[in-house]
Amino acid sequence: MKTPQAIRGTQDIFGAEAEAFAHVVSVFERVRKLYRFTRIEMPVFEKTEVFSRSLGETTDVVSKEMYSFEDRGGDSLTLRPEFTAGIARAYLTNGWQQHAPLKVATHGPLFRYERPQKGRYRQFHQIDAEIIGAAEPLADVELLVMADQILKELGVSYGVTLLLNTLGDAPSRDAWRAALVEYFRDHRAGLSEDSQERLERNPLRILDSKDPRDKPVVADAPKIDDYLSSEAQDFFGKVTQGLDAASVDYVRAPALVRGLDYYRHTAFEFVTDRLGAQGTVLGGGRYDGLMESLGGPPTPAVGWAAGIERLVMLLGEVQSVEPAVAILPESDDLEAEAAAIASELRRNGVNCWTAFRQNPKKRGAKAGLDGIFTKLFVQQPDAHGKDLNFTSVGSLEAAELYHQIAKILGEVRFGNISHFRATE
């Protein structure tokens, strides 16, 4: 019988990488509490219209990039491709307006029907933070400062830059867009084939084209700054002032855009060149127009999300530094005794490594592969009633484990006790 294969674009995460994954989530959880963001848990799937209506009927996104299927009742359902639309739906259907301005945070798996490549998977994972019901620029600032703190606490901020832009309010955005379309039409011949195509479907996207032929045309394209209303200028000014006041560095990126119409004002991405073609580590912006597309009242909101896999790639090794002791029975008839000792130590908070077979020498070697050089040998009581020996090699911290263990198990039981300094 042939073993079924995993679904394309899914991953089985193991060992050190899984620890790094958990580390990202725990840092996120700790920091979001500092900012008093409420934890929420969301369904992994929704009616397809939750996503299709929020995305508009635009682009390949709805038609090709979503994991959609029919359930037994004939309803079209979709595995969530993002958090925001589901959160917006929940905000409306649960009457969370009463909590506005509402700060929420969540994390978990998302699904997009794409070809996998570096840092892109069909099932991927994000951390996510949103502020709903706040039109004030300080909401944007707080979210950005929180994002910055998370990246710094994860230690991944090296080589990561915050790109910041404003799309203005609706009139500013519309005027800029019209000017861009006119400009690109005039320079159509100089554009790549892909961008000529974009001109019809999603002209703003020409601005971040990767094709070298587009670069000179894009460089001279109309700038949003020339189309901003005074209100929009004022809003953006308050965002940048807030970032300056909080000492968060950023780079103005006038070509940073969002394809969807409901985005207004602030748009931002933390980017790096260390992740191949997928440079965005964390991205977000203000989506004041989204609630209405889901049939709700006009509701200002702003949020961001970050890919956990990408953060893990930037993180490198996450060492578990918790001291641990390997419990090694000297003979088969001491297995049960050794297991009992391990249980007692663990109930008292001592991290114990155990195996289930092979002689103590082999087990010790195996523990060493797991980075554990502190050993507790369990033997038959000798003439003096000593039935435990303790050895450690390495940090002083490991040696101090002895005192903790002796206190729990009784010092009188120990025969040989030795600690050796690690030699390079």
Added chain:
RNA sequence: GCGAUCGUAGCUCAGUUGGUUAGAGCGCCGGUUUGUGGUACCGGAGGUCGGGAGUUCAAGCCUCCUCGGUCGCCCCA
């Protein structure tokens, strides 16, 4: 949807211009070592070389198809 590239043992990989019975390390299994200072020693099992077709006296190696991985394009909410 398109393109490039890779696919040999459970894992990571060698394998010459096509030429006997396809190798190593790790892991696994067995044994030795009666041991406690940093991961010992010896032995063994394990492969339809991703799958299929073709070229050839002969294919892991060349050609085509197919499946899968990786990376990139498109897309990126």
